Amino acid sequence: MNSFERHRPRLSQASRPLTVTIPARNEHGEEVPTAIAGENPLTIYVDKRELVTLMTLGARPEALTLGWLLNQRMVKNIEDILSVQVDWEVEAVSVTTRNGLDDAEKKMSTRTVTTGCGQGTMFGDLMEEIDSVALPATAQFSQDALYALLAEVRAYDSVYKAAGAVHGCALAQCTPDGCEILMFVEDVGRHNAVDAIAGQMWLDGIEGGDKVFYTTGRLTSEMVIKTAQMGIPVLVSRSGLTQMGWEIAKRVGITMIGRARGKHYLLFSGMENFTR
């Protein structure tokens, strides 16, 4: 889609301060100024109806809101969103749609609390949908590209380095010449970070088929499902994985790599699409 034609909702730009410094005391009784991550409730209202309260660092609240609505399958087209306005004074974001939400009533009536950092995804629906996700079966990835990606991630300035207690996610594009990080989002919940990236991709009309998704967090079922929903065929994590995450990755054809730090990693799926 031509960027001139692309619809953009009216967005606020309401990023929060990400860390504060508090006085802690160490094992020697010394006062140690310690940076800690912010955590803010953000209640999503859609057409004046309260839907959910997310706890967030607040770095990318507009993209987070869009990504949450997308990943919950509440809205299908970005054209249906007229505006996303965050107001931290009242800890709320007001979303205005053209025609209301799809099935919000039904979707809110049961909920799945997902593993690590759940966001109440409708698990059954997603598992039905997952088989219709089309990933490019021939997306190739290599050890050189992986090492380039890890070097880029290390170089990134982050709240984690300053304060810990956050998870980071990155969307990257790797070519034979190296890897470029297109977005890097941290949040107190890793699913907020992935939702914010999904929201930004949706907003900018970015396709996932030639991208790589990196996360500091664990590869649980929901993380793998969201990666598949974004259409991204390669998923890399600094951490480990769960059995269900592994099974879904194999089912949808994601190349999945865990425990990736420095020059070490474990390849868990997609052996046929990975070159060492």
Next chain:
Amino acid sequence: MNSFERHRPRLSQASRPLTVTIPARNEHGEEVPTAIAGENPLTIYVDKRELVTLMTLGARPEALTLGWLLNQRMVKNIEDILSVQVDWEVEAVSVTTRNGLDDAEKKMSTRTVTTGCGQGTMFGDLMEEIDSVALPATAQFSQDALYALLAEVRAYDSVYKAAGAVHGCALAQCTPDGCEILMFVEDVGRHNAVDAIAGQMWLDGIEGGDKVFYTTGRLTSEMVIKTAQMGIPVLVSRSGLTQMGWEIAKRVGITMIGRARGKHYLLFSGMENFTR
């Protein structure tokens, strides 16, 4: 309460296998048998009504179910629960109550998705309730007791050591003679682990006032709120904390210690109740 008088619901004993071993491949192209954590959907039905699906390791599904209902404030008294029956064949737990749930309809209509590993806690309600939580203001904790606790935790056999990708929580009792771990629960979501401990405490009628709560996970708002709800005045984590976690801990008078590993730690709140 005398244990002879204490009501116990009829409980299944349906723990799942906790890890499976899969073939991964390392950076040298070698096949490495790798243990990974199980992750299972468990749908909670109360009096035949579907409430929620939790993604869980499945170590303590009955205690998890009870703790979830308790921490969501769906049930107030253990006497109201007649039975908790887990059936992994259908990935469901069936709870039977004496008189139905309190306000389940209302509680399910809005939800808060909590930071790290959310379980849709009704955040607003909890923040109102938190001021009525009575913690023993004079509960003392010491560096010696902390080191004893950390040594006990290290010695614990764990899924984490085998497979990673889980969080652990422990309920401990510390005396001048040392620390004893009363319960240790791991789960793919750290809020499942804390809910399972809350459920087991509820089941066994264990008071929190003279206990210490340990978690490998981050000290976000929800973790601190749940510790306060369990009536436990001391909270220790291997990880960091968020600003809201810190503020709530100060407000309710929890002694909070983070980044606790080996002989290192940071004391974040409750300086007046801690002896070095």
